[in-house]
Amino acid sequence: xxxxxxxxxxxxxxxxxxxxxxxxxxxxxxxxxxxxxxxxxxxxxxxxxxxxxxxxxxxxxxxxxxxxxxxxxxxxxxxxxxxxxxxxxxxxxxxxxxxxxxxxxxxxxxxxxxxxxxxxxxxxxxxxxxxxxxxxxxxxxxxxxxxxxxxxxxxxxxxxxxxxxxxxxxxxxxxxxxxxxxxxxxxxxxxxxxxxxxxxxxxxxxxxxxxxxxxxxxxxxxxxxxxxxxxxxxxxxxxxxxxxxxxxxxxxxxxxxxxxxxxxxxxxxxxxxxxxxxxxxxxxxxxxxxxxxxxxxxxxxxxxxxxxxxxxxxxxxxxxxxxxxxxxxxxxxxxxxxxxxxxxxxxxxxxxxxxxxxxx
Amino acid sequence: xxxxxxxxxxxxxxxxxxxxxxxxxxxxxxxxxxxxxxxxxxxxxxxxxxxxxxxxxxxxxxxxxxxxxxxxxxxxxxxxxxxxxxxxxxxxxxxxxxxxxxxxxxxxxxxxxxxxxxxxxxxxxxxxxxxxxxxxxxxxxxxxxxxxxxxxxxxxxxxxxxxxxxxxxxxxxxxxxxxxxxx
Numbered sequence: 001x002x003x004x005x006x007x008x009x010x011x012x013x014x015x016x017x018x019x020x021x022x023x024x025x026x027x028x029x030x031x032x033x034x035x036x037x038x039x040x041x042x043x044x045x046x047x048x049x050x051x052x053x054x055x056x057x058x059x060x061x062x063x064x065x066x067x068x069x070x071x072x073x074x075x076x077x078x079x080x081x082x083x084x085x086x087x088x089x090x091x092x093x094x095x096x097x098x099x100x101x102x103x104x105x106x107x108x109x110x111x112x113x114x115x116x117x118x119x120x121x122x123x124x125x126x127x128x129x130x131x132x133x134x135x136x137x138x139x140x141x142x143x144x145x146x147x148x149x150x151x152x153x154x155x156x157x158x159x160x161x162x163x164x165x166x167x168x169x170x171x172x173x174x175x176x177x178x179x180x181x182x183x184x185x186x187x188x189x190x191x192x193x194x195x196x197x198x199x200x201x202x203x204x205x206x207x208x209x210x211x212x213x214x215x216x217x218x219x220x221x222x223x224x225x226x227x228x229x230x231x232x233x234x235x236x237x238x239x240x241x242x243x244x245x246x247x248x249x250x251x252x253x254x255x256x257x258x259x260x261x262x263x264x265x266x267x268x269x270x271x272x273x274x275x276x277x278x279x280x281x282x283x284x285x286x287x288x289x290x291x292x293x294x295x296x297x298x299x300x301x302x303x304x305x306x307x308x309x310x311x312x313x314x315x316x317x318x319x320x321x322x323x324x325x326x327x328x329x330x331x332x333x334x335x336x337x338x339x340x341x342x343x344x345x346x347x348x349x350x351x352x353x354x355x356x357x358x359x360x
Numbered sequence: 361x362x363x364x365x366x367x368x369x370x371x372x373x374x375x376x377x378x379x380x381x382x383x384x385x386x387x388x389x390x391x392x393x394x395x396x397x398x399x400x401x402x403x404x405x406x407x408x409x410x411x412x413x414x415x416x417x418x419x420x421x422x423x424x425x426x427x428x429x430x431x432x433x434x435x436x437x438x439x440x441x442x443x444x445x446x447x448x449x450x451x452x453x454x455x456x457x458x459x460x461x462x463x464x465x466x467x468x469x470x471x472x473x474x475x476x477x478x479x480x481x482x483x484x485x486x487x488x489x490x491x492x493x494x495x496x497x498x499x500x501x502x503x504x505x506x507x508x509x510x511x512x513x514x515x516x517x518x519x520x521x522x523x524x525x526x527x528x529x530x531x532x533x534x535x536x537x538x539x540x541x542x543x
Contacts, residue, residue, distance in 0.1 A: 052399040055474030104480065106472065124471035144472050148399050153471050211483040216495035218479050222468035229408040229469050230400055 044173040051149050051163065051173065058156060061144040062210055063107035069095065069202035072195045078206060078215065081192035084285065086128050087201065088186050090115050094201040096194055097121075099128075101204055103219070104212040106153055108204065109133065109141050117184060118142045120166050122153035123219050126244065127343035128188055129166055131181040150350040151230055167341070167351050183339035185288070193283040197321075232346050234353040239345040246287055247341035247348045247355070250275040254355035256348055261358065262287055266303035267310060270358065277338060280310060282321045287342070290323045290335035370436030377432045382425020389417055389459055393466065396474040408469055416462040416502050420455050423509035430516040434523065454512065458505025464498035 044051075079085070079098060087096040090113030097108055102121040110117055116133040120142075133140045138159060145156040145163055153166040162174025169181045187194070194201070206214050228241055239245065244259040250272040257279060262268055268279045269292065278292040278301050292299045299312040301319070309318040309326070317328025323335035341348060349355060390406050397405040410417060467475045482491035494501065 054399050054470040054472040055396060056472055056477040060477045061472045061480070104476075122471050124468065146472055148471055151399075151471065210480075211488065212480060213483050213488055213491035213495055216492040218464065218467040218476055218495055220465060220468070220499070227411070229411060231404055 043175070043177040045170070045177050046149060046165070046172045048173070051147050051154060054146055054148050056144075056146045058145050059143045060146050061104070061106055063109060063143045064101075064105050064204070064208050064210075065109045065141065066209065067108050067110050068205040068207050070205045072096075072199050072201055072203055075191075075203035076195075079191045079195075079203075081190065083191045084188060085191055085194045085203070086119060086121065086130070086186055086188055087194060087198065088112055088117065088119070088130050088184060089198075090117070090184065094198050095204070096198070096201050097204045098191075100214055100217065101206060101208065101212075103217060104214065105208065105210070106144050107142050107155060115184070118155070118181075119186075120153065120155065122166055122343075122347075123222075125152050125167065125343045125347035126223060126242075127152065127167055127341065127347060128186060129169065129341070130184040130186045131169060132184055133181075135176060135179055135181065150233060150347070152347055152351075167343070167347060185337040185339045187286050187288070188342060189283055189286040193286060197283075228346065233350050235346070236349040236353065238349075238357050241344065241346040243345040244342065245345050245348055246279065246289070247343070247352065248272055248277065248289065248338075249341075249352075250277075254348075254352040255358055256345065256355050257358045259285070259287065259342070261360070265360070267301045268358065268360075269300040272356075278335075280321065280323075287340075288321065288323065289338045289340050291338055292335065294330060294333050294335065370433060374429045374433035374436060378425040378427075378429025381428040382421040385424045385455065386417055386421040389420065392459070392463070396463070396478075397466065397469050399470040399473070405469070409466065412465045413462045413502070416458060416506055419506045420458060420509065423506065423513050424452075424455055427509070427513045427516060430513065430520050434516075434520050437523070437527075454505045454508035458502050458509060460502075461494070461498045461505060462502035464495060464502075 075096075075098070078100075084099045085096045086099060086102065087094065093113035095110070095112050097119050099121060102108070102119070103123050106121055106123075108119040110119060116139045118131045118133050118140075120129045120131065121127070133142065140157040140159050142155045142157055142164070145154045147154040147163065149165050149172060150167065154172070155164045155166060156162065157164065157171075157176065160175040162171045162176040164171045164176070164181065169183055171177050171179045189197070223242070226240065226242060232241070235241075239256070239258065245256040246259060246262060248255050248257070253273040255270075255272050257268060262279055262281045263284060266281055270277055270279070276292050276298045277289055278299070279287060279289045280301070280303075281287050282303075292301070297314060299314050301310045301312050303309075304311050304318075307318060309320060311318055312328075312330065315329045317325045317330035317333075319325050319335070323337060325331045325333045390409060393409040394402045394405045397408075400408065463475055464479065467473060467479065469475075479491075479495060482494060486494065
């Protein structure tokens with residue numbers, strides 16, 4: 001038996017050494033990746049050693065570049081009531097992008113209402129973002145770079161190969177380093193709510209040019225369990241790691257609002273860095289943020305359950321969920337929508353460790 | 361020293377071989393995890409793999425190790441368990457399947473990760489509908505694979521046990537016969 005014990009010890013040591021060797025090899029490989037300028041001119045605004053490879057090469061996860069659309073009725077064939085859809089309305093052109101398709105592509109290059117946009121989704125951080133693809137007069141086309149920054153999607157533009165952080169809405173490496181993308185306000189909603197609100201909207205078809213198992217979510221129960229399997233920077237216990245938050249930035253100040261709070265209160269009137277905002281929720285997940293300034297006055301709002309409308313406290317005018325006054329002295333006015341970030345708390349605080357958290 | 365149980369050479373050899381193969385199975389599994397998760401350090405990737413799939417990883421190590429032990433032991437006895445090769449290859453196939461399906465749960469280790477890319481190719485091989493089922497039930501399928509590994513192991517163990525009993529009966533019979541002859 002002594003021999004067996006010896007063999008056991010030797011095997012255990014061997015396993016340990018194998019693990020350490022592989023780890024060191026991987027570390028070296030990562031360090032090499034970090035230290036090599038990833039783009040031609042090597043300019044970057046973040047430490048290169050924090051941009052890591054997720055495994056696949058650029059475009060390994062293919063973006064959708066020639067999206068096809070179907071009617072909401074046709075989409076009923078593959079959408080379930082509790083499926084989430086990312087929607088946008090530009091100049092009355094309303095389009096919806098089901099997350100069950102986005103999860104396999106992460107980026108859709110599209111044109112909506114005459115505006116070239118990139119619809120982006122990072123499943124790991126649950127960050128949805130829609131950007132105007134026009135930068136400095138040039139229309140960019142985005143693809144997945146296969147890299148991550150703070151566990152968040154890093155895109156690249158096919159025009160210059162610059163890298164762009166989805167969460168920062170900014171180029172982080174390459175010719176465009178430092179350039180910002182304009183965020184476009186979007187809606188995230190359950191299909192059952194979306195199809196009732198926008199029955200005539202165009203829905204991204206599963207005919208994407210790629211064969212993918214749409215309908216199966218490869219991330220499984222990742223969104224709902226409390227576990228995170230990768231190390232995260234700036235861990236902050238003020239909220240749960242996967243608490244879904246609405247993140248707002250105003251002149252360098254950051255504030256996070258729990259989605260659940262917005263859904264519970266229906267309306268949050270607040271100020272960030274002296275900038276007034278009002279955040280509304282009428283349906284689960286679906287949040288809209290507006291600039292409450294109308295005719296040189298700053299309005300505050302409340303939700304009227306009976307009228308199912310938003311009422312401003314200053315004039316008593318009624319407003320619909322699109323921010324349009326439909327009754328009262330301010331009837332005909334429309335509030336301007338403001339963009340925000342939506343995603344898991346761990347991702348927001350990784351990028352904005354100095355953020356405030358809203359509490360009533 | 362009386363009463364001390366000693367293992368014969370065959371048993372020792374089989375235990376060592378089973379142990380080494382079991383450990384190797386675990387090492388190979390972990391190597392796959394490390395190489396397919398370059399965004400994590402090796403230690404973080406291994407930690408994550410154990411957090412998600414500890415039952416599968418340890419189970420496969422034990423299952424394959426035990427199968428190798430039984431196989432080597434029976435071979436050392438000079439007996440050939442029927443379909444021994446089939447049992448071994450069946451076990452290995454189940455191990456591969458179980459490992460493969462358990463790797464699906466590694467997708468949340470990184471956005472745009474290797475396993476998301478690998479899963480993307482499933483519809484080209486199995487078609488979209490089957491792929492959706494494979495992904496949705498990957499966890500269950502990995503446990504089914506593990507159960508098959510243990511089923512093969514149990515079957516081999518049962519056959520070995522049966523064979524040993526037969527041999528024991530034969531030797532007892534021979535002993536009785538020789539005693540009768542002596543009388």
